[in-house]
Amino acid sequence: MxxxxxxxxxxxxxxxxxxxxxxxxxxxxxxxxxSVAAASASDLDEALASAERSRRAWSSRPAKERGEILxxxxxxxxxxxxxxxxxxxxxxxxxxxxxxxxxxxxxxTLEWYGTHAEELSAPVPHGPNRMIVPEPLGVxxxxxxxxxxxxxxxxxxxxxxAAGCPVILKGAEETPSAAVHIVxxxxxxxxxDGVVNLVFGVPxxxxxxxxxxxxxxxxxxxxxxxxxxxLAKLAANNLQRCVLELGGHSPVxxxxxxxxxxxxxxxxxxxxxxxxxxxxxxxxxxxxxxRYEEFLSRMTEAARKIKIGPPDDPTTEMGPMANAxxxxxxxxxxxxxxxxxxxxxTGGTRLDQPGFYWPxxxxxxxxxxxxxxxxxxxxxxxxxxxxxxxxxxxxxxxATEYGLAAYFFTGADDTKRALIGGVSAGAVSVNYLKGVSAxxxxxxxxxxxxxxxxxxxxxxxxxxxxxxxxLGS
Ligand code: NAD
Numbered sequence: 001m002x003x004x005x006x007x008x009x010x011x012x013x014x015x016x017x018x019x020x021x022x023x024x025x026x027x028x029x030x031x032x033x034x035s036v037a038a039a040s041a042s043d044l045d046e047a048l049a050s051a052e053r054s055r056r057a058w059s060s061r062p063a064k065e066r067g068e069i070l071x072x073x074x075x076x077x078x079x080x081x082x083x084x085x086x087x088x089x090x091x092x093x094x095x096x097x098x099x100x101x102x103x104x105x106x107x108x109t110l111e112w113y114g115t116h117a118e119e120l121s122a123p124v125p126h127g128p129n130r131m132i133v134p135e136p137l138g139v140x141x142x143x144x145x146x147x148x149x150x151x152x153x154x155x156x157x158x159x160x161x162a163a164g165c166p167v168i169l170k171g172a173e174e175t176p177s178a179a180v181h182i183v184x185x186x187x188x189x190x191x192x193d194g195v196v197n198l199v200f201g202v203p204x205x206x207x208x209x210x211x212x213x214x215x216x217x218x219x220x221x222x223x224x225x226x227x228x229x230x231l232a233k234l235a236a237n238n239l240q241r242c243v244l245e246l247g248g249h250s251p252v253x254x255x256x257x258x259x260x261x262x263x264x265x266x267x268x269x270x271x272x273x274x275x276x277x278x279x280x281x282x283x284x285x286x287x288x289x290x291r292y293e294e295f296l297s298r299m300t301e302a303a304r305k306i307k308i309g310p311p312d313d314p315t316t317e318m319g320p321m322a323n324a325x326x327x328x329x330x331x332x333x334x335x336x337x338x339x340x341x342x343x344x345x346t347g348g349t350r351l352d353q354p355g356f357y358w359p360x361x362x363x364x365x366x367x368x369x370x371x372x373x374x375x376x377x378x379x380x381x382x383x384x385x386x387x388x389x390x391x392x393x394x395x396x397x398x399a400t401e402y403g404l405a406a407y408f409f410t411g412a413d414d415t416k417r418a419l420i421g422g423v424s425a426g427a428v429s430v431n432y433l434k435g436v437s438a439x440x441x442x443x444x445x446x447x448x449x450x451x452x453x454x455x456x457x458x459x460x461x462x463x464x465x466x467x468x469x470x471l472g473s
Pocket of ligand 1: 143173203204205208222224225230231245246248279325376378
């Protein structure tokens with residue numbers, strides 16, 4: 001297996017180098033500390049061939065046994081979390097506590113699909129004479145990003161493998177260690193050679209090469225809407241099924257009766273996790289006008305109190321952003337908003353020290369055409385604005401092209417019903433900011449993507465449902 005700072009490819013059950021290397025940087029110091037192998041076209045062809053060779057045996061292996069391998073892998077991974085979380089923190093910038101929590105969710109996801117593999121592969125009677133038989137679709141290309149590399153890999157690998165599909169995983173080149181640890185846990189748990197292949201490299205070259213192959217039957221991707229659309233076009237040539245988990249721009253509606261003592265810490269904690277680089281992080285806060293000043297003052301105070309620092313310092317509450325591109329994006333969004341008349345309540349400029357540090361930032365008076373209200377911020381920037389009527393709040397909540405998550409704070413049942421029904425999002429949460437779990441489906445609407453990860457529907461993404469008629473004939 002790879003040593004601590006050189007991450008390799010896994011092809012047909014063997015760890016090896018590629019045709020070149022890419023560097024891995026510590027975002028807290030901006031220092032390069034490692035490298036990751038880059039796959040060549042022939043490495044990818046070998047991955048495709050080995051996945052295809054392994055397909056028949058893996059798909060016909062009893063689902064119970066596939067599940068047992070996933071459960072064994074989850075136990076192996078659980079023993080590695082301490083060191084793996086430190087490695088993830090060093091390359092991603094999230095705190096060690098956040099990285100540890102993320103690994104716990106990856107472990108839970110492997111276990112959930114392991115324990116449900118048999119049940120979700122079983123034929124389902126459909127009336128007296130019919131049966132629905134789930135069948136694995138075939139080789140999966142899985143492309144995962146750098147913000148939550150452990151849990152997002154688990155959410156793709158576990159259901160695909162449980163369903164009986166081999167996977168070619170492209171891990172995130174900026175944060176490769178989670179892919180290596182999860183794939184190695186599967187290998188140690190006895191997954192046959194070729195059933196999981198891990199590649200890294202130039203993303204556009206890898207995705208084009210893999211999706212050009214008719215061997216690949218499913219694409220599962222998490223990343224930006226622009227890249228998701230590009231990949232869906234490539235996948236159209238071979239009619240590969242797509243699961244696309246794309247961007248978000250999630251509103252929070254804080255109503256007149258909201259309990260601000262609960263709402264503000266909940267928003268602050270969820271928003272600034274992973275330095276705001278979560279697809280379902282709240283980004284636009286709409287507050288009933290009668291509570292606006294009180295909310296803004298509490299929210300600004302909470303944001304200012306967050307302790308920013310090195311992610312390996314246990315007292316740090318928010319680490320750096322993952323890369324220089326995110327700092328440039330924050331600078332562009334703040335400048336554009338201020339040029340159009342916005343005020344900065346707190347934050348707003350990069351910290352003057354090495355590392356990609358951007359403080360929690362709150363903008364008010366933001367013009368409706370400002371980029372920050374339309375482009376996915378993907379960082380620790382919040383906008384806060386007042387509303388007068390619930391209809392206005394719903395209209396504002398729906399005023400982006402995204403539809404991933406939305407959050408509401410109110411105690412009134414009729415207000416909850418109006419918001420739940422009126423706001424377009426894949427997931428809505430009331431008086432609560434969490435959402436993604438192993439056992440429940442999660443997916444976006446509008447430009448946030450299509451298809452589901454999590455729960456039964458997450459496994460159905462990798463299955464065809466064969467309808468068998470005439471059983472009583
Ligand atoms: P990006 O859009 O270039 O890359 C996002 C992810 O997609 C990366 O992991 C990258 O390796 C991958 N990618 C890019 N081009 C690809 C291709 N042609 N084929 C396969 N994979 C490809 O941008 P970025 O600067 O890395 O990230 C910033 C933006 O990405 C954010 O603004 C956010 O919208 C989005 N993003 C979303 C999520 C999410 O959880 N939905 C995660 C990471 C990034």
